[in-house]
Amino acid sequence: MANRRKDALHKCSRTLVNRCGEIYVGNVSSLKLVKTTMAKSVLDAGWGQLKTMLDYKCAHAGIVFKEVDEAYTTQTCSNCGSLPESRPKGIAGLGIREWTCYGCGVTHDRDINAARNILAVGQGCLAVGIPVL
Known part of the structure; x- marks a missing residue:
């Protein structure tokens, strides 16, 4: 194997x-x-x-x-960059595979949204959204 x-x-x-x-x-x-x-x-x-x-x-x-750094990439909206209060959080939030941003109304697949955010962070083009820790 x-x-x-x-x-x-x-x-x-x-x-x-x-x-x-x-x-x-x-x-x-x-x-x-x-x-x-x-x-x-x-x-x-x-x-x-x-x-x-x-x-x-x-x-x-x-x-x-x-x-x-992939912190908050699943929770930050890849469309508008907001980190909504109603985002999926914690261990319980891992089961939520789709969520809708209350800032812009876009519905996200958790994994695709994270991939877009990771790409944006890697390319250095994300101006807002993902907080620096």
Whole structure:
């Protein structure tokens, strides 16, 4: 299983590097998640390995690879940049997969919204919204 996982991660990372000019990833700590109830899922997914593979393959190909702070990326509206009070919060909020921004009325898928925010933070073009901690 470990060899299959590693092979799949190599193929996935190579495809991403070949297809993308820039790759930005959140700074989720897989080592911290291993200490939670999600340990098996985190280890099975090979998040840490994928980031490592992307890092060295991007460096070799001359592609931008950057790990960015992902704090509040699922909760900040990627459309208007607001951090609404009614946003999904905490462990209970993880089950909320879609939410609507009360600032601009846009409905977001939690993961797609986070991906847009991570991209914006990586490119340095997010002027408002995600607070600096």
